[in-house]
Amino acid sequence: MLPTAGSLVSCADDCLWARYDGRLVHGPELLSAMLDDLGIGHVTAAARRLRAHMDFIEAVYRHADDRGHGLSVVLGVHSRLAFHDASPIHDAAAIAQRHAVPLPVHRRQLDTSSDILNWCSRANPYERSICGDVKSQKACGSCWAFAATDLIETALSMTTGSTPVALSTQQLLSCSKGTQVHTFAYCFANTGNVPSWLASSKQWSAVNDACGGGMTQNALTDAATKIRNLAPRLNWPYTDANRSNASCIAVPDSGAAAHIRGWEPALDASSCANTSDPAALLKNALQLGPIAVAMNAQGTAFASYNGGVYKCPDIVNSSMIDHALLLVGHGSGSDGDYWILKNSYGTQWGINGFMHLRTDSMLNCGLNVFPVRVLGASVGAAVPIIDGGGSLDFAGLSFVVWAIVLGVVTALTTIATAVGVHVAIKRRANLHRC
Numbered sequence: 001m002l003p004t005a006g007s008l009v010s011c012a013d014d015c016l017w018a019r020y021d022g023r024l025v026h027g028p029e030l031l032s033a034m035l036d037d038l039g040i041g042h043v044t045a046a047a048r049r050l051r052a053h054m055d056f057i058e059a060v061y062r063h064a065d066d067r068g069h070g071l072s073v074v075l076g077v078h079s080r081l082a083f084h085d086a087s088p089i090h091d092a093a094a095i096a097q098r099h100a101v102p103l104p105v106h107r108r109q110l111d112t113s114s115d116i117l118n119w120c121s122r123a124n125p126y127e128r129s130i131c132g133d134v135k136s137q138k139a140c141g142s143c144w145a146f147a148a149t150d151l152i153e154t155a156l157s158m159t160t161g162s163t164p165v166a167l168s169t170q171q172l173l174s175c176s177k178g179t180q181v182h183t184f185a186y187c188f189a190n191t192g193n194v195p196s197w198l199a200s201s202k203q204w205s206a207v208n209d210a211c212g213g214g215m216t217q218n219a220l221t222d223a224a225t226k227i228r229n230l231a232p233r234l235n236w237p238y239t240d241a242n243r244s245n246a247s248c249i250a251v252p253d254s255g256a257a258a259h260i261r262g263w264e265p266a267l268d269a270s271s272c273a274n275t276s277d278p279a280a281l282l283k284n285a286l287q288l289g290p291i292a293v294a295m296n297a298q299g300t301a302f303a304s305y306n307g308g309v310y311k312c313p314d315i316v317n318s319s320m321i322d323h324a325l326l327l328v329g330h331g332s333g334s335d336g337d338y339w340i341l342k343n344s345y346g347t348q349w350g351i352n353g354f355m356h357l358r359t360d361s362m363l364n365c366g367l368n369v370f371p372v373r374v375l376g377a378s379v380g381a382a383v384p385i386i387d388g389g390g391s392l393d394f395a396g397l398s399f400v401v402w403a404i405v406l407g408v409v410t411a412l413t414t415i416a417t418a419v420g421v422h423v424a425i426k427r428r429a430n431l432h433r434c
Contacts, residue, residue, distance in 0.1 A: 005019075005076060005078035005079070005348045006018055006019050006020065006025070006030045006078075007075070007076035007306045007307070008057050008058065008061055008074075008075055008076065010061075011058055011062050015027055015058045015061070017030045017077075031050055031054060034050060034079065035050070037079075038082060040082065046082040046083070049082055049083070049084065049086060050077060052085070052086035053077055053081045053086045053303070053304060054077050055086070056089055057075045057076075057077065057300070057304055059089055059092035060075060060092045060095045061096075063093045063095075063096035064096040064099070064100055067096075069100035069101065070100070070102065071099045071100065072099045072101045072308050072310075072358075073099045073301070073305060073306075073307070073308040073310050073311070074305075074306040074307030074308045075305065076304055076306030078349060080139075080303065080348070080349065081300075081303055081304065086300045087299040087300040091299065095299075095300075095301045098311045098313065099301075099308075099310075101335065115330070115331070115332050115337070116329070117329040117330055117331075118328060118329035119154060119289060119290045119328045119329055120290075120328045120329070130158055130164065130289070131150070131153070131154055131157075131164060131290070131326075131328060131342060132149075132153040132154075132164040132165075132167075134343070134344075134346065134352065134353030134354070135169065135238075135344050136345060136346035137169075137434070138240040141212055141214075141434035142214075142240075142344075143323050143324040143434035144213065144214040144216045144324045145170075145173045145176070145219055146169050147216045147292045147324035147326055147344070148169075148172055148216045148219040148220055148223065148292065149167045149169045149172065150325075150326045150344070151216070151220075151290060151326060151372075151374055152167055152220075152223070152258060152260055153165060153166065153167055154289060154328075155289065155377035156378075156379060158289055158377075159377050165232065165258060165379070166232060166234070167231070167232060167233055167257060167258060168231040168232060168233045168236035168237070168238075168257075169233070169238050170237060171227065171230065171231045172227075173211070174247060174248045174249075175222060175226070175227050176214065176219040176222040176223070176226075177208050177209065177210070177248075179205060179207045180205070180217075180218045181203055181204065181205045182204055182217050182218075183202070184201070184202055184204065184265050184267075184268075184369070185201050185267075186200055186201070186202065187268070187269050187270070187271050188267075188271075188272055188276040188277070188281060188368070191276045192278075193360075194362060195315060195316065195362060195363065197317055197318065201269075204370075211240075213434055215324070215370070216292045216294070216324045216370070216372060217263060217370065220262070220263040220292075220372065220374065221262070223260055224259075224260050224261055224262045225262075228256075229250075229255065229256035229259065229380060230256060230259060230380065231255060231257060231382075235257075235382070236249075253380070254381050255380075255381075256380030257382045258378065258379055258380050259376075259377070259379075260374050260375065260376055260377050260378075261377075262376065263372050263373065263374055263375055264373060265371065265372055266282075266285040266288075266291045266372055267285060267371055271285070277361060278360075278362065278368045279361065281368070282327070282339070282364060282367060282371065283330055285373075286327065286329065289373065290327060290328045290329075290373075291327045291373055292325075292326055292327075292371070292372050292373070293324070293327045293341075293366070293367040293371050293372075294324045294367075294370045295357070295364075295365040295366040295367055296312055296315060296320045296323070297322055297434075298322060302323075305349065305355060306349075306350060306351075307350070307351055307356075308335065308356065309336065309358050310355055310358065312360070312365030312366075314362065315362065315363045315369075320366065321370070323434055324434070325341050325342060325344065325355075326341065326342040327339060327340075327341055327367060327371070328341065328342050328354075330359070331356070336359070337359040339358075339359060339364065339367065340354060340356060342354055343355055
């Protein structure tokens, strides 16, 4: 993961950005440092994309500042934006208006409200995190696979009482393919502020196509019925493979880190017994554990999110719901109530890889449309175990051996980074935004 990133701090005649190390710099200096770290030329399409994102973020800030407003969201720039086009500059005014808050803005650094649940911290009934590490899907539309493995990892941790086992996302990317149709029931449809396009029961058809995109429920179906033996990440690492024909290798029972029996919608026809409010329904469902969801992630504002409470545009049709991730909790702060989401953009993005999303009485940016949970998660034979005086075994090798391997891999990775970034940029044209 490349460290160079920055958040916009202020704009007068020129705009100041805070680098990842806290130093304040002007935009051109930050851009130059990012391009150098990425190994990208200063006169390239990637450079133009990064500059366009920075221009858009500065325009949002200036629109709000000109009207005496602050912003509920912190916007920043990071290496992932080199692979995605910026939003049109004329959209900056709408983004500024959506996230406008009165000045001065006083944000809480820590939540003191009792109305908080976070399965990735100690603020839950288990008083420990059940979440794995924040991962990066890189330049690949594989959010659906990461949401699936993140969900299974949390379910395993709840079942075993142990720290999460890192599962292979690449296995799902390589083995979960093709079209599936699933039916979801929406007891809250046709109530309150819920958009009229959402029916009380709806069939959804989706194709899992590696980096071309997919749906989490399709991956969970394949994990339970076709793959069965889920591999540990150590044995089947993520390769950012942008191929729908990536090789799927059967994992023997002895190599399985986990199994699941299936999945179910976290909301169904019976969920509205006590309320039909979409936010209340999600909060009730979260009491049982994290939920895989999908939301709207279109535009520079989402890609540039670097803190604060993000406010989503109205979901006027289902095509706006285009990104899968993990819903891990909810909280309340000076900017109102929000959802806590674990993303797969790496720790540079957002709040160390997480997002605070404003709650609403509609569809909560799409979270209410595809919420799913895992059924019957259990550990397999390949889970690394530490006994009383023993050593941790990783795929049959000792920690010392793997430390040596890691040193070699690190050196090779440094050499390959520049080449890999150029390849990723070329892939971008074929990727589903995820």
